[in-house]
Amino acid sequence: MPLMKPNIDVGIVGYGCYIPMYRLPAKEVNRIWNDGQGGVPIKEKAVGGPDEDTMTIGLEAARNALARAQIDPRQIGAVWVGSESHPYAVKPTSTIIAEAIGATPATQGADWQFACKAGTETIQAGIGFVAGGMARYVLGIGADTAQGRPGDALEFTAASGGAAFVIGAAEESLAVFEATYSHVTDTPDFWRRPTTHYPSHGQRFTGEPAYFHHVLSAAQTIMAELGYTAQDFAYVILHQPNRKFPERAAAELGFEKEQWVTGLLSPVVGNTYAGASVLGLTAVLDIAQPGDKILCVSFGSGAGSDAFVINTTDRLPDKQKSAPTTQDYINRRVEIDYATYVRYRSKLKMH
Amino acid sequence: MTTEIARHWRLNSQRYQLVGEVCPKCGVKMFPPRDVCLECADDTRQPDYQFSGRGEVYSFTTVHNAPEGYQESTPYTVALVKLEEGPLITAQLTDVANSEVEIGMPVEMVTRKLRTQGEEGVIIYGYKFRPRLSVAG
Numbered sequence: 001m002p003l004m005k006p007n008i009d010v011g012i013v014g015y016g017c018y019i020p021m022y023r024l025p026a027k028e029v030n031r032i033w034n035d036g037q038g039g040v041p042i043k044e045k046a047v048g049g050p051d052e053d054t055m056t057i058g059l060e061a062a063r064n065a066l067a068r069a070q071i072d073p074r075q076i077g078a079v080w081v082g083s084e085s086h087p088y089a090v091k092p093t094s095t096i097i098a099e100a101i102g103a104t105p106a107t108q109g110a111d112w113q114f115a116c117k118a119g120t121e122t123i124q125a126g127i128g129f130v131a132g133g134m135a136r137y138v139l140g141i142g143a144d145t146a147q148g149r150p151g152d153a154l155e156f157t158a159a160s161g162g163a164a165f166v167i168g169a170a171e172e173s174l175a176v177f178e179a180t181y182s183h184v185t186d187t188p189d190f191w192r193r194p195t196t197h198y199p200s201h202g203q204r205f206t207g208e209p210a211y212f213h214h215v216l217s218a219a220q221t222i223m224a225e226l227g228y229t230a231q232d233f234a235y236v237i238l239h240q241p242n243r244k245f246p247e248r249a250a251a252e253l254g255f256e257k258e259q260w261v262t263g264l265l266s267p268v269v270g271n272t273y274a275g276a277s278v279l280g281l282t283a284v285l286d287i288a289q290p291g292d293k294i295l296c297v298s299f300g301s302g303a304g305s306d307a308f309v310i311n312t313t314d315r316l317p318d319k320q321k322s323a324p325t326t327q328d329y330i331n332r333r334v335e336i337d338y339a340t341y342v343r344y345r346s347k348l349k350m351h
Numbered sequence: 352m353t354t355e356i357a358r359h360w361r362l363n364s365q366r367y368q369l370v371g372e373v374c375p376k377c378g379v380k381m382f383p384p385r386d387v388c389l390e391c392a393d394d395t396r397q398p399d400y401q402f403s404g405r406g407e408v409y410s411f412t413t414v415h416n417a418p419e420g421y422q423e424s425t426p427y428t429v430a431l432v433k434l435e436e437g438p439l440i441t442a443q444l445t446d447v448a449n450s451e452v453e454i455g456m457p458v459e460m461v462t463r464k465l466r467t468q469g470e471e472g473v474i475i476y477g478y479k480f481r482p483r484l485s486v487a488g
């Protein structure tokens with residue numbers, strides 16, 4: 001059986017998200033680069049302020065996850081941060097977050113990278129770490145301050161945000177992992193070399209052989225292996241680089257709009273890369289009811305997808321309001337123009 | 352552990368977690384930690400106290416000419432924040448337009464980039480305060 005399923009049930013003890021308050025409308029990007037002509041892939045994207053980065057985003061999400069988990073941070077045996085925009089090339093983000101939440105020094109810190117699926121990898125590995133008795137809790141985080149080259153198609157959507165999850169024993173969990181599955185191949189759809197600031201992408205590679213192949217294969221495999229069809233799920237969350245891709249993939253898998261709409265945030269926050277599918281998951285956990293079955297599938301270029309089947313428990317309702325919800329952050333919104341965006345995201349060279 | 356590492360740790364918990372002290376004698380809460388109680392002058396070792404991070408703007412000023420390392424964020428507002436537990440603390444405000452800051456505005460602590468030491472230096476993170484997030488429900 002290709003699925004990954006621990007011998008001991010493991011789940012989510014606490015979750016939290018963070019979305020910066022600034023929004024860059026896609027029509028504003030169009031005004032600058034396309035004379036205001038042409039369609040836009042989303043309505044607007046979340047942009048971090050000048051004092052925000054992947055560490056600060058991951059940290060606030062982690063603090064919200066701990067507010068829901070209500071555990072002693074010294075019992076967190078690993079702090080893992082998945083991102084493609086770690087503030088340092090050398091020096092972990094995870095140690096800063098671990099220290100700021102009070103998990104140091106007896107904890108395992110590591111930074112992960114796999115484009116947009118770096119966040120879900122920390123959860124997958126965390127399941128194994130907890131089930132194997134290596135740690136009582138693992139803190140898994142996916143966060144990014146994604147950047148597109150000015151004028152590139154990615155600039156409409158590349159956004160900032162993140163989510164964090166405290167992984168622990170099923171008996172303490174607000175949602176339990178039924179199984180997980182990972183599907184990867186060597187696909188050069190999107191990349192960035194170490195010394196360059198902006199990513200490159202192979203236009204023809206981004207749709208069919210990359211996103212759709214991996215997301216659909218991962219979803220179909222985990223559903224088939226567990227004997228489920230789309231009708232068995234209350235919610236589905238797919239990686240969301242725009243609005244069109246996840247809607248088309250969800251429909252192809254047999255899901256209806258009411259199953260995907262709660263977890264589809266890209267139209268109003270953009271593509272938060274390693275934060276994208278996990279932010280969709282926090283939005284669903286904010287309103288799900290005990291006994292709901294959730295399918296969550298990430299996608300990272302390069303390429304691969306991690307799929308999870310998650311069942312909520314009766315511990316969930318008490319936790320939902322213990323920290324700001326995903327919608328609270330979406331509602332906290334200040335629109336900015338392109339010039340402010342350029343300043344906030346350091347696209348101006350001052351020296 | 353060397354004293355230098357210990358001092359660095361202590362500074363980190365102040366900067367990241369707003370850890371101060373509570374006087375074992377009179378109960379006054381202090382930030383930053385000090386050797387002698389400000390109220391009763393007791394000088395026994397004071398236990399750590401983690402502040403909630405909630406407070407309100409007590410006074411403020413907008414900075415237009417910033418010191419080295421802070422120029423990228425001008426103009427910005429620095430406030431004297433009165434913490435719920437009593438102490439006053441000086442900090443930069445964030446996620447707010449300078450024109451919207453008011454005395455008495457409820458704020459909460461967040462950890463943000465304070466400054467960077469050039470393109471190649473370390474990033475200094477620490478506390479700032481932002482308007483308190485309204486939590487649904």
Ligand SMILES: [Zn+2]
Nearest residue numbers: 374377388391
């Ligand atoms: Zn005293």
